[in-house]
Amino acid sequence: MSKLLLLGDEAIAQAFIDAGGSAINSYPGTPSTQITEYVMKSKQAREQGVVANWCANEKTALEASIGVAYAGKRAMTCMKHVGLNVCGDPFMNASIIGTKGVLIVVADDPSMFSSQDEQDSRYYGHWAMIPMLEPSNQQEAYDMVFSGYDLSEQLGTPVLMRIPTRLAHSRAGVERKPVRPQNPISSPSDPKSYVLLPVNAKRLYRDLIDKQPQFTKCSEESGYNQFIEGPDHSRGIITTGIAFNYLQENFPGGKCPYPVVKITQYPLPFNMLNKLYDEVDELLVLEDGQPFVEEHIKGFLGKGKPVHGRLDETIRRDGELNAEKVAIALGKPMPKGPAVPEVVTNRPPALCVGCPHIDSYEAVIDVMKKYPDGRVFGDIGCYTLGFNMGAINTTVCMGASVTMAKGAAEMGIFPSIGVIGDGTFGHSGMTGLLDCVNEKANVVIIILDNDITAMTGGQPSSANMKLFNICKGLGVDPDHIRTIVPLKKNHDEFMKILEEEIAYNGVSVIIPQRVCIVENKKRIAAKK
Amino acid sequence: MKKDIILCGVGGDGIVSVAKIISDAALNLGLNVKQSEIHGMSQRGGSVFSHLRVSSEPIFADVIPEGKADIILSSEPMEALRYLTFLAPDGAVITNSDPFVNISNYPEIDKVYAELKKLPKLVCFNANAIAKELNARGNMVLLGAAAPYLEIEFEELEKAIKAIFGRKGDEVVETNIKAIRAGRDAK
Numbered sequence: 001m002s003k004l005l006l007l008g009d010e011a012i013a014q015a016f017i018d019a020g021g022s023a024i025n026s027y028p029g030t031p032s033t034q035i036t037e038y039v040m041k042s043k044q045a046r047e048q049g050v051v052a053n054w055c056a057n058e059k060t061a062l063e064a065s066i067g068v069a070y071a072g073k074r075a076m077t078c079m080k081h082v083g084l085n086v087c088g089d090p091f092m093n094a095s096i097i098g099t100k101g102v103l104i105v106v107a108d109d110p111s112m113f114s115s116q117d118e119q120d121s122r123y124y125g126h127w128a129m130i131p132m133l134e135p136s137n138q139q140e141a142y143d144m145v146f147s148g149y150d151l152s153e154q155l156g157t158p159v160l161m162r163i164p165t166r167l168a169h170s171r172a173g174v175e176r177k178p179v180r181p182q183n184p185i186s187s188p189s190d191p192k193s194y195v196l197l198p199v200n201a202k203r204l205y206r207d208l209i210d211k212q213p214q215f216t217k218c219s220e221e222s223g224y225n226q227f228i229e230g231p232d233h234s235r236g237i238i239t240t241g242i243a244f245n246y247l248q249e250n251f252p253g254g255k256c257p258y259p260v261v262k263i264t265q266y267p268l269p270f271n272m273l274n275k276l277y278d279e280v281d282e283l284l285v286l287e288d289g290q291p292f293v294e295e296h297i298k299g300f301l302g303k304g305k306p307v308h309g310r311l312d313e314t315i316r317r318d319g320e321l322n323a324e325k326v327a328i329a330l331g332k333p334m335p336k337g338p339a340v341p342e343v344v345t346n347r348p349p350a351l352c353v354g355c356p357h358i359d360s361y362e363a364v365i366d367v368m369k370k371y372p373d374g375r376v377f378g379d380i381g382c383y384t385l386g387f388n389m390g391a392i393n394t395t396v397c398m399g400a401s402v403t404m405a406k407g408a409a410e411m412g413i414f415p416s417i418g419v420i421g422d423g424t425f426g427h428s429g430m431t432g433l434l435d436c437v438n439e440k441a442n443v444v445i446i447i448l449d450n451d452i453t454a455m456t457g458g459q460p461s462s463a464n465m466k467l468f469n470i471c472k473g474l475g476v477d478p479d480h481i482r483t484i485v486p487l488k489k490n491h492d493e494f495m496k497i498l499e500e501e502i503a504y505n506g507v508s509v510i511i512p513q514r515v516c517i518v519e520n521k522k523r524i525a526a527k528k
Numbered sequence: 529m530k531k532d533i534i535l536c537g538v539g540g541d542g543i544v545s546v547a548k549i550i551s552d553a554a555l556n557l558g559l560n561v562k563q564s565e566i567h568g569m570s571q572r573g574g575s576v577f578s579h580l581r582v583s584s585e586p587i588f589a590d591v592i593p594e595g596k597a598d599i600i601l602s603s604e605p606m607e608a609l610r611y612l613t614f615l616a617p618d619g620a621v622i623t624n625s626d627p628f629v630n631i632s633n634y635p636e637i638d639k640v641y642a643e644l645k646k647l648p649k650l651v652c653f654n655a656n657a658i659a660k661e662l663n664a665r666g667n668m669v670l671l672g673a674a675a676p677y678l679e680i681e682f683e684e685l686e687k688a689i690k691a692i693f694g695r696k697g698d699e700v701v702e703t704n705i706k707a708i709r710a711g712r713d714a715k
Contacts, residue, residue, distance in 0.1 A: 005561065334593070337595045343639045344606055344610050347538065349574035
């Protein structure tokens with residue numbers, strides 16, 4: 001079969017289709033979005049009857065995957081790293097159940113290209129005590145979906161695949177494998193395993209502990225983890241995932257003179273690591289993420305041979321790994337091109353020309369000039385860029401605009417305004433609004449409705465066309481659910497509505513409705 | 529052969545499609561390809577870049593180390609300067625001369641040109657003006673201008689354009705081919 005040029009994300013998606021996956025349930029998040037999108041667009045997936053859904057959030061998505069596994073079929077759920085926090089509950093419990101045929105793909109974002117933190121999902125996988133895969137390239141990402149399902153089905157455990165931005169969003173040639181059939185529908189071999197009453201959960205947790213040696217044996221023997229001999233034993237190197245490539249980049253033909261343990265599967269292969277430790281004078285650990293392996297090797301007391309890496313800042317603790325950082329750690333000189341001339345200025349991301357959020361924010365900014373003690377609580381999406389306009393005071397996590405506005409209002413902040421997009425409101429704004437209603441909080445919640453999840457490239461928004469009724473259903477007085485079209489010509493009317501709702505002592509919702517300008521162009525083009 | 533190429537510009541100007549065309553052509557020739565790009569928040573109207581690596585030998589990292597890029601191909605003159613630390617000593621810079629001013633502190637354009645002129649291998653011309661006449665996009669004209677530096681036969685790029693834009697119809701294919709030819713012939 002000829003090679004396909006695929007993003008790491010797309011390689012995973014194609015492998016899911018080829019490996020007999022039955023259902024993919026996800027929530028979009030950079031840099032993971034293209035996995036599920038690829039399956040949705042795939043003709044092959046449609047012909048094979050694969051179910052592909054964008055869900056309301058990562059928790060609902062992963063729970064759907066547990067349901068797919070209950071029916072005996074292969075499931076995948078994809079998300080960005082912070083999405084794993086949202087589905088922490090089903091994630092931890094899927095491991096106790098020992099779901100078969102569940103692959104959870106999490107894309108981490110070292111250097112925070114599009115994220116609010118650098119958390120490393122391997123800590124979650126370790127915490128849940130499940131096997132993890134961390135491919136070093138696109139081909140491995142493809143192959144590991146097959147072996148991930150094998151692991152999951154043979155050992156009775158969900159499997160976590162962790163990829164960083166650079167693998168998710170980099171293309172390379174990928175060779176496909178023959179297509180596997182989907183599993184037939186079936187019942188769990190141990191039906192009690194899906195009933196996590198303490199009586200069952202205690203037994204299942206013990207089972208999970210007893211499975212650990214098997215998981216480790218697989219790591220030692222699967223062939224993904226490799227001990228690569230090298231003549232120079234003054235130093236041994238441990239790489240995880242794509243860090244191996246940055247090491248190779250530093251030597252002609254990729255031939256490293258030091259012995260290397262290349263890790264792409266967890267739990268850690270202790271035999272290989274022990275062998276390396278015994279043979280060398282000191283260790284260097286290269287990871288594109290937080291010092292997960294390094295902390296394990298070093299231990300809290302840091303005794304034994306020196307271990308260098310991110311903890312002692314041989315490699316900077318923050319930011320993504322690259323070939324330059326590895327060169328510095330190896331003590332190699334690095335060539336550099338000419339310096340960037342001083343004349344070059346920053347060009348930060350900005351809201352698109354004609355974006356409806358600009359008009360909404362201009363109204364908010366003009367009204368808030370009258371209330372220097374008031375605060376505007378922001379949220380996650382394109383509209384976070386309103387910070388650059390001076391429109392919002394905070395951005396923390398999905399849905400926090402609504403709940404932070406409530407908490408602050410109850411402490412006397414006035415006016416206390418939350419600004420959230422329609423997609424984020426569907427993800428985790430609704431429950432917060434229910435809190436506001438129950439406590440009769442004095443807040444104004446502005447739901448910026450651009451008809452789409454724009455930030456991640458235009459996925460349908462789960463609350464689309466339902467916003468008014470959702471707010472009404474949650475108990476917001478319909479007289480205080482206001483809609484407006486955010487356009488320059490409506491600026492004064494927008495200000496008037498906002499002032500009226502600030503004056504109302506209770507929960508108000510304002511819904512500015514105008515389709516995302518990028519999405520609108522796409523829709524016009526599609527009609528032609 | 530080995531070509532490490534930084535493609536850069538401003539979000540939305542089609543840098544990724546240029547990378548795709550070169551990648552497709554290289555893959556057809558049996559070369560190894562790695563092409564890395566950034567999506568998401570970093571995309572909206574801000575600086576964008578893509579690392580494209582083409583080689584007859586295995587390629588290791590998805591990103592090009594500093595000081596190793598053979599070509600910087602930029603759709604905007606100031607953006608070409610932003611990635612200079614990646615340029616190899618004998619590397620070439622091919623850039624559009626038409627500034628995209630969406631920030632209030634954009635420098636005086638003559639200062640940008642003065643910095644560009646210091647570079648040993650520079651191709652700098654108004655690709656947007658040529659594109660406008662052809663009803664095409666500047667990025668395709670730039671691709672044509674970069675062609676002689678790629679060590680990939682021009683016909684292979686045309687083939688890749690046909691493969692990628694084929695489903696959008698003959699007119700789109702023709703327009704893009706005209707654009708890369710105009711870029712190749714531009715002085």
